[in-house]
Amino acid sequence: MEKNKTKKASVCPVAKKCGGCEFQGMPYAEQLRHKEKRVRILLDSFGKVHPIIGMKDPYHYRNKVHAVFDRDRRGNAISGVYQKGTHKVVPVDSCMIEDQKADEIIVTIRGLLKSFKIKTYDEDTQYGLLRHVLIRRGFSTGEIMVVLVTASPIFPSKNNFVKALRKVHPEITTVVQNINDRGTSMVLGTRDVVLYGKGFIEDKLCGCTFRISAQSFYQVNPVQTEILYQKAIEAAGLTGKETVLDAYCGIGTIGLIAASKAKQVTGVELNKEAVRDAIKNAKRNQTKNITFYCEDAGEFMLKMAAEDQQLDVVFMDPPRSGSSEVFLDCLAKLAPKKVVYVSCNPETLARDLRILKKKGYQMQEAWPVDMFPFCDHIETVVLLSKGEVDSKKIRVEFSLEDMDMSEFQDGATYTQIKDYVLEHSGLKVSNLYISQIKRKCGIGVGKNYNLPKSEDSRQPQCPPEKEKAIREAFKYFGMI
Numbered sequence: 298m299e300k301n302k303t304k305k306a307s308v309c310p311v312a313k314k315c316g317g318c319e320f321q322g323m324p325y326a327e328q329l330r331h332k333e334k335r336v337r338i339l340l341d342s343f344g345k346v347h348p349i350i351g352m353k354d355p356y357h358y359r360n361k362v363h364a365v366f367d368r369d370r371r372g373n374a375i376s377g378v379y380q381k382g383t384h385k386v387v388p389v390d391s392c393m394i395e396d397q398k399a400d401e402i403i404v405t406i407r408g409l410l411k412s413f414k415i416k417t418y419d420e421d422t423q424y425g426l427l428r429h430v431l432i433r434r435g436f437s438t439g440e441i442m443v444v445l446v447t448a449s450p451i452f453p454s455k456n457n458f459v460k461a462l463r464k465v466h467p468e469i470t471t472v473v474q475n476i477n478d479r480g481t482s483m484v485l486g487t488r489d490v491v492l493y494g495k496g497f498i499e500d501k502l503c504g505c506t507f508r509i510s511a512q513s514f515y516q517v518n519p520v521q522t523e524i525l526y527q528k529a530i531e532a533a534g535l536t537g538k539e540t541v542l543d544a545y546c547g548i549g550t551i552g553l554i555a556a557s558k559a560k561q562v563t564g565v566e567l568n569k570e571a572v573r574d575a576i577k578n579a580k581r582n583q584t585k586n587i588t589f590y591c592e593d594a595g596e597f598m599l600k601m602a603a604e605d606q607q608l609d610v611v612f613m614d615p616p617r618s619g620s621s622e623v624f625l626d627c628l629a630k631l632a633p634k635k636v637v638y639v640s641c642n643p644e645t646l647a648r649d650l651r652i653l654k655k656k657g658y659q660m661q662e663a664w665p666v667d668m669f670p671f672c673d674h675i676e677t678v679v680l681l682s683k684g685e686v687d688s689k690k691i692r693v694e695f696s697l698e699d700m701d702m703s704e705f706q707d708g709a710t711y712t713q714i715k716d717y718v719l720e721h722s723g724l725k726v727s728n729l730y731i732s733q734i735k736r737k738c739g740i741g742v743g744k745n746y747n748l749p750k751s752e753d754s755r756q757p758q759c760p761p762e763k764e765k766a767i768r769e770a771f772k773y774f775g776m777i
């Protein structure tokens with residue numbers, strides 16, 4: 298068992314005020330159980346849910362770090378996060394989930410403000426210059442982008458400021474000034490001025506290189522993103538003959554990784570900076586069978602459906618709010634054989650799965666991937682397909698009220714344990730074997746599991762290799 302999965306998570310000194318990590322102090326294995334249980338409750342009735350894929354090291358995974366700048370009562374510059382539900386800034390110098398180099402750079406920027414006479418922005422008086430700092434770090438390239446969000450385009454001594462910053466942190470590869478003069482809570486404004494370097498960073502995922510601009514979406518946990526994308530592309534089962542849509546494509550990551558295994562790929566995305574990155578990314582990776590469009594995904598699908606275009610596989614990765622009725626309607630009309638839904642919100646995912654089910658799409662499998670240790674967000678890849686459903690895969694629907702929740706009491710469900718054992722050792726184990734090993738380990742056995750009435754009843758005994766695999770699963774789920 299990896300140490301990181303069981304050890305009591307250290308508690309961050311500002312946890313209560315910050316509110317960013319809902320699972321503060323909870324051992325990582327328990328966080329994973331909690332998340333998997335939530336996905337199972339929402340998705341079990343649609344099809345098979347695999348055990349959640351966790352991280353080996355769940356700390357400092359965030360490659361994008363955002364700090365709000367303000368000043369304290371004595372007028373000293375502070376930087377940190379908004380206190381949950383407020384616009385009060387909680388000072389934070391280092392965070393257990395953020396990239397450590399990014400945190401160091403933020404502290405340096407704060408230290409430089411006084412000598413450059415740069416005032417932090419005050420939301421109430423609308424006086425001051427520096428509002429936020431955003432840092433992005435390329436996990437595999439090490440490239441670092443610093444975005445200085447200012448309330449005004451006038452940034453006195455900006456070149457000297459960048460020089461002083463780079464003197465302390467020569468690893469910074471680009472600095473961008475983003476101008477946000479709006480009175481809203483949006484972090485970034487619409488205008489960027491490159492102060493140093495190329496104005497974007499590059500990173501590598503699944504063998505492709507991606508450029509990422511300040512305004513483009515990029516997954517925040519690179520280690521888990523590779524796993525997530527591999528699952529998504531594997532699930533699609535591409536053979537090289539398929540016409541593929543990558544909807545809500547961001548900078549084109551999924552579509553570009555899939556392109557070498559497909560005939561033709563189309564990407565659609567609303568954010569124009571991201572589409573610009575996607576087009577450059579296609580060139581950078583010498584991918585010729587991909588085209589990107591800057592449009593609302595629903596509107597785009599309407600046009601595709603009106604033209605009765607052929608689609609074999611659709612990848613869709615919408616924002617937390619999920620997809621739209623019009624998108625799902627047109628998706629059903631276009632009738633691709635497979636849909637791979639990547640979701641960062643299991644609630645809106647379940648809502649969209651219900652809609653798609655009515656339109657003839659059956660969820661085949663789901664893989665939760667933990668992209669956000671210590672936070673309550675959950676990412677899931679779901680494979681749906683249309684048409685005849687394999688009779689073995691037909692599942693009985695039941696309501697939550699009917700569900701016997703007692704099996705969650707001992708850590709993991711029997712189904713979770715069976716799935717884990719099958720995935721990790723290739724062995725199939727029965728409820729009986731699991732309950733036998735549970736008893737050996739002194740774990741309570743639920744009332745449902747057909748235990749023999751007497752200890753000496755004749756029954757098959759769990760063979761040693763299956764016992765070993767079951768014990769591994771118990772360890773993984775923190776049950777022993």
Ligand SMILES: C[S@@+](CC[C@H](N)C(=O)[O-])C[C@H]1O[C@@H](n2cnc3c(N)ncnc32)[C@H](O)[C@@H]1O
Nearest residue numbers: 514516545546547566567568593594614615616
């Ligand atoms: C969760 S991100 C996924 C991006 C990409 N697939 C990735 O893995 O990096 C969702 C993306 O959807 C885009 N988006 C949001 N609403 C949209 C819409 N109505 N139509 C098209 N794209 C949209 C966002 O700009 C964002 O890039």
